[in-house]
Amino acid sequence: MINFEKFELENGLKVIVHHDRSTQIVAVNLLYDVGARDENPDSTGFAHLFEHLMFGGSVHIPKYDTPLERAGGENNAFTNNDITNYYLTIPKQNLELAFWLESDRMLDLAFSEKSLEVQRNVVIEEFKQSYLNQPYGDVWLLLRPMAYKTHPYQWATIGKDISHIEKATMEDVRNFYQRFYNPNNAILTIAGDVETDQIKKLAEKWFGSIPSGNGYSRNIPKEPRQIEARQLSVQRNVPFDALYKAYHMCSRDDKQYHTTDLVSDILSNGDSSRLFNRLVKEKNMFSDIHAYITGDRDEGLFIFSGKLVKGVTMEEAEKAVQEEIQQITTKPVEIDELEKVKNKIESTLEFSEISVLNKAMNLSYSELLGDADLINQEKSLYTAVTREGIMETAKEIFREDNCSTLYYYAN
Amino acid sequence: MSNLNRNIQPDINLVDRISLVKPVFERMDNGIPVYLIDTAQQDLIKIEFMFSGGSWYETKKLIANFTNRMLKEGTPSMSSRDIADRIDYYGAHLETSSDKDMGYVSLYSLNKHLDKTLPVLAEIIQSPVFNQKELDTLKQNRKQHFLVNNEKVRYLAKRKFNELIFGKGHPYGKVFSSEDFDQISRNDLVSFHNQFYTAGNCKVIAAGKIPGNLLSLLNKYFGNFSGNVSQQPILPAIDMINPEDKKAHLVKKNAVQTAIRVGKVLFNKTHPDYVRLKVLNTILGGYFGSRLMSNIREDKGYTYGIGSAIVSLHHSGYFFITSEVGSDVAQDAIREIYHEIDHLRQEKVPQQELDLVKNYILGSFLRSNDGAFAQADNFKSLLEYGLDYTYFDHYIEIVKAINTGEILDLAQQYLDPESLRLLTVGQE
Numbered sequence: 055m056i057n058f059e060k061f062e063l064e065n066g067l068k069v070i071v072h073h074d075r076s077t078q079i080v081a082v083n084l085l086y087d088v089g090a091r092d093e094n095p096d097s098t099g100f101a102h103l104f105e106h107l108m109f110g111g112s113v114h115i116p117k118y119d120t121p122l123e124r125a126g127g128e129n130n131a132f133t134n135n136d137i138t139n140y141y142l143t144i145p146k147q148n149l150e151l152a153f154w155l156e157s158d159r160m161l162d163l164a165f166s167e168k169s170l171e172v173q174r175n176v177v178i179e180e181f182k183q184s185y186l187n188q189p190y191g192d193v194w195l196l197l198r199p200m201a202y203k204t205h206p207y208q209w210a211t212i213g214k215d216i217s218h219i220e221k222a223t224m225e226d227v228r229n230f231y232q233r234f235y236n237p238n239n240a241i242l243t244i245a246g247d248v249e250t251d252q253i254k255k256l257a258e259k260w261f262g263s264i265p266s267g268n269g270y271s272r273n274i275p276k277e278p279r280q281i282e283a284r285q286l287s288v289q290r291n292v293p294f295d296a297l298y299k300a301y302h303m304c305s306r307d308d309k310q311y312h313t314t315d316l317v318s319d320i321l322s323n324g325d326s327s328r329l330f331n332r333l334v335k336e337k338n339m340f341s342d343i344h345a346y347i348t349g350d351r352d353e354g355l356f357i358f359s360g361k362l363v364k365g366v367t368m369e370e371a372e373k374a375v376q377e378e379i380q381q382i383t384t385k386p387v388e389i390d391e392l393e394k395v396k397n398k399i400e401s402t403l404e405f406s407e408i409s410v411l412n413k414a415m416n417l418s419y420s421e422l423l424g425d426a427d428l429i430n431q432e433k434s435l436y437t438a439v440t441r442e443g444i445m446e447t448a449k450e451i452f453r454e455d456n457c458s459t460l461y462y463y464a465n
Numbered sequence: 466m467s468n469l470n471r472n473i474q475p476d477i478n479l480v481d482r483i484s485l486v487k488p489v490f491e492r493m494d495n496g497i498p499v500y501l502i503d504t505a506q507q508d509l510i511k512i513e514f515m516f517s518g519g520s521w522y523e524t525k526k527l528i529a530n531f532t533n534r535m536l537k538e539g540t541p542s543m544s545s546r547d548i549a550d551r552i553d554y555y556g557a558h559l560e561t562s563s564d565k566d567m568g569y570v571s572l573y574s575l576n577k578h579l580d581k582t583l584p585v586l587a588e589i590i591q592s593p594v595f596n597q598k599e600l601d602t603l604k605q606n607r608k609q610h611f612l613v614n615n616e617k618v619r620y621l622a623k624r625k626f627n628e629l630i631f632g633k634g635h636p637y638g639k640v641f642s643s644e645d646f647d648q649i650s651r652n653d654l655v656s657f658h659n660q661f662y663t664a665g666n667c668k669v670i671a672a673g674k675i676p677g678n679l680l681s682l683l684n685k686y687f688g689n690f691s692g693n694v695s696q697q698p699i700l701p702a703i704d705m706i707n708p709e710d711k712k713a714h715l716v717k718k719n720a721v722q723t724a725i726r727v728g729k730v731l732f733n734k735t736h737p738d739y740v741r742l743k744v745l746n747t748i749l750g751g752y753f754g755s756r757l758m759s760n761i762r763e764d765k766g767y768t769y770g771i772g773s774a775i776v777s778l779h780h781s782g783y784f785f786i787t788s789e790v791g792s793d794v795a796q797d798a799i800r801e802i803y804h805e806i807d808h809l810r811q812e813k814v815p816q817q818e819l820d821l822v823k824n825y826i827l828g829s830f831l832r833s834n835d836g837a838f839a840q841a842d843n844f845k846s847l848l849e850y851g852l853d854y855t856y857f858d859h860y861i862e863i864v865k866a867i868n869t870g871e872i873l874d875l876a877q878q879y880l881d882p883e884s885l886r887l888l889t890v891g892q893e
Contacts, residue, residue: 123753126825178791179722189616404507404508404575409835410835
């Protein structure tokens with residue numbers, strides 16, 4: 055159970071406060087409701103490039119990191135298809151500095167042409183390091199456009215193509231900022247040994263005078279139902295063949311979400327899971343194999359991803375995966391097996407409460423989904439999942455004409 | 466609110482006091498030392514057994530690692546599947562890991578299930594069977610995993626670098642190859658386990674909410690655990706390196722980035738200059754605002770990241786800088802790395818910069834001790850060297866007291882470019 059209080063400033067900034075007396079560190083999480091799905095198809099990779107630029111100086115602070123480091127703090131950020139999330143931890147006596155820093159870069163940015171130029175290069179190197187210079191690194195660049203024909207999840211956060219990043223201009227960047235980086239598009243969470251009154255005063259003082267933005271009404275095209283199996287074969291310089299299957303699944307706020315998550319746990323969470331035991335240990339066909347969900351806000355993907363043992367053919371490997379799919383769609387899961395994945399969830403939730411930063415992130419994200427208190431309802435939502443639900447959901451997702459299959463062959 | 470002056474930065478107060486939960490020392494009836502870190506928060510626990518049984522002690526490559534990995538793969542009363550089922554059913558987690566010096570086995574469990582999960586931990590530590598079929602599967606899969614990693618310039622650099630600084634014949638410099646997987650036999654693992662996974666060679670740290678009956682539970686399940694302190698292998702001479710090998714380049718065709726490593730052998734945390742060097746290292750490459758990041762990423766845009774570290778090992782230690790940079794700018798990046806080193810050797814760091822780094826280090830120290838498991842990890846890093854919490858007091862004092870002149874002296878003494886070795890992995 056994570057206790058919290060929340061309030062909203064006049065400009066629309068939502069603020070959540072969580073008390074944890076056990077730590078001298080305060081976590082500050084600032085979530086902006088903007089991700090790669092909000093990008094224009096001709097300038098992808100922008101939300102992420104922008105995250106880099108948020109460290110390039112704001113109107114009263116030339117360099118974000120320096121004062122924070124001087125205060126013994128540390129920060130980072132990530133961008134995904136749905137959100138851009140900034141977070142920091144700081145010794146509690148210096149908390150006000152975090153308000154000064156975060157409010158200033160919400161108020162206005164002041165980065166230079168050079169800062170844009172350098173961060174374009176840094177992001178291009180990130181692109182190379184994460185996607186091009188890694189074995190199997192381009193899998194998501196291939197899978198997304200197969201699975202999504204209409205929805206912007208068809209491109210990765212890093213962007214469709216390096217050229218999109220290369221041609222980003224100062225004006226593009228300013229427009230993006232004005233559109234999304236506003237108090238009414240953000241959720242601020244403070245977790246640590248703090249008082250709500252103190253946070254109210256600080257929030258009002260530092261964020262209260264930032265004007266609201268125009269408000270952004272999201273109008274993202276829905277991905278039409280997939281009605282044909284899609285396949286792609288590629289050859290790459292990798293040591294082993296790999297198989298990827300991506301099925302469309304429900305959105306994060308759908309009532310089937312928790313059931314879908316448990317389907318993936320039954321298949322692939324832990325050493326006792328089905329895929330590991332049957333396909334890695336017993337049949338010896340994969341050196342590793344995983345099933346997982348993307349869990350995106352809009353309709354996401356249910357992914358199978360496995361590397362084949364040398365000598366096993368792609369046909370045999372795919373057939374073995376299909377047999378597991380057949381099992382879970384036609385036979386009810388054992389009572390103990392369902393109980394096990396529920397127990398694992400309970401334990402994972404419990405362990406995740408050790409860190410104030412984790413709690414701050416989860417509260418912000420739950421608030422984005424509709425209510426910070428959702429974090430406290432997770433356990434009962436998972437507990438309510440039934441054996442019939444597992445089978446029905448699996449049946450609905452694992453239709454072959456709902457699937458994009460990527461055959462990734464070693465040269 | 467209208468008269469808020471955003472040009473004035475809120476006051477900063479230094480971290481001056483760090484309260485750590487002092488470990489309570491106990492012994493099991495059979496003499497195994499147990500350290501309890503009770504933070505009395507969530508009703509859960511981590512129990513870690515640590516054995517002096519890392520790759521340093523093996524006489525054949527990969528044996529330490531495989532002995533450790535195979536613990537979970539079956540005991541006389543439980544198959545690997547039984548172990549996994551039981552642990553997963555109770556929402557627990559077993560973690561095995563090993564490094565150059567140590568082998569570790571940890572259990573994470575909710576306290577309410579400890580009576581079901583602790584016996585599993587006890588059994589896998591004391592009576593693994595090293596089943597041949599399980600071993601064959603593990604060998605095959607780890608070998609494939611290794612061959613995939615071998616496609617990554619960063620991984621190649623990490624391996625080759627150890628060889629370059631310690632020398633091929635040194636226990637810290639040896640590198641395994643794909644053939645070494647085929648050479649592992651069940652007997653190797655059985656005898657390594659017998660020699661090193663013994664009660665006399667083991668220490669335990671438990672952290673979280675410590676149940677009142679923990680010691681009696683440990684005595685119950687580890688009561689028959691015995692065995693003496695293992696024999697320490699003879700130390701090889703440290704300098705087995707061909708002095709010509711100051712530089713090396715590994716070719717990875719078609720790589721779009723080049724991995725760079727620069728560094729040298731130093732010493733471990735028991736050396737009087739170790740903490741001071743940590744400060745110097747932080748300035749150079751130990752945080753986001755470091756010299757290397759500011760120049761090579763934030764000014765030049767050559768890389769997504771660059772950093773440096775000093776690493777403590779039980780019998781040695783080393784310093785290294787690491788990055789992956791665009792292949793076309795590799796030479797420029799290397800020039801800038803040496804330029805930053807040179808700069809630290811020529812000029813005192815500005816007082817302001819040193820003050821920032823001191824605050825940053827103290828803040829990091831606070832952060833690294835946040836929560837039961839983090840405190841346990843920090844305590845472990847002392848225990849392995851026979852140190853106690855007074856080391857941390859000493860650490861904080863040194864960081865607070867160090868001055869710009871000392872930093873200059875350290876850079877001149879330890880970062881002589883002539884003493885550094887340079888490795889690159891990338892295109893020809």
